[in-house]
Amino acid sequence: MADPELPPMPAADSGAGADRAADRDADRDADRAAYRAGFKTGLPSLFGLAAWGLVVGVAMVKSGLSIPQSLAMTLMVFAGSAQLASLPLIAAHAPVWVVFATAVAVNLRFVIFSVLLAPHFTHLPLRQRFFLGYISGDLAVALFLQRYPSQCAEAGKLPYLKGLLFPNWMAWQAGSILGIFLGSAVPAAWGLGFAGTLAIMCVTVPLVASRAALCGVGVAGLAAVLGNGLPYKLGILVAVCAGMLTAMALEEWRDKQAAVR
Secondary structure: OOOOOOOOOOHHHHHHHHHHHHHHHHHHHHHHHHHHHHHHHHHHHHHHHHHHHHHHHHHHHHOOOOHHHHHHHHHHOOOHHHHHHHHHHHHOOOOHHHHHHHHHHHOOHHHHHHHHHHHHOOOOOHHHHHHHHHOOOHHHHHHHHHHOOOOOOOOOHHHHHHHHHHHHHHHHHHHHHHHHHHHHHOOHHHOHHHHHHHHHHHHHHHHOOOHHHHHHHHHHHHHHHHOOOOHHHHHHHHHHHHHHHHHHHHHHHHHHHHHHO
16 A cells, blocks of 8 residues: 655745745844944054054063063953053062052953943853953943944844954954064164053043043043052052042932932
8 A cells, every 4th residue: 555645845834944044144144244344443443452462562571571471461361551550560579469459440441341231232141241341442342332322132233342342352462462572672762652652542532421531530640640659550550549439429420410400
């Protein structure tokens, strides 16, 4: 007896599968477009970041760190301001807690960045959020928040952020590693320190977007000048804390005034 023929698959199933495949292709195209948009937005800053990384790489070697130590620091820490702030302390054999406290204080701004970014990516696994936090940079975060000020769910947010962060990380590391290997050969007459100062100013100035931030910068600058004679470069730690506390206090006062009105 012949086996009964199997009924043909409904045409609707194959049509639904084709629709799902088309949707996946469209999503991939949209993600690639968002990544390219993020890369294009951050492209003008990459040269300055590489120059700043070069300065930090040279500074690490000039301060007495070995090449393996410098490579480990730039790959693990990935925070130019904190690295530069800690190098004089390391060279002066400051206590470990002072080095860590200074680096943490200089990097406290990333706590604010994390608070601002968190609502956009709470749906991501914790491990992925940790990774994004590690490769985040000042200007990249500022550019992302400028593009996506709303915390509402929008397509393209993650690839756009990656388009900013990945090139940012690679430019910094390329410059820093080059500076580490060329540190002993770079003459002081090249003025790379000033180039690094200009680079970090380009990152900092756009972030001073309110009166509270401007007051915080002013207080931090005054505290840095007054605390210049403190041992172990503790004036940097005092300046950062004073500037942040001033800006936070003014922001809180402004919010209370707005609530009263």
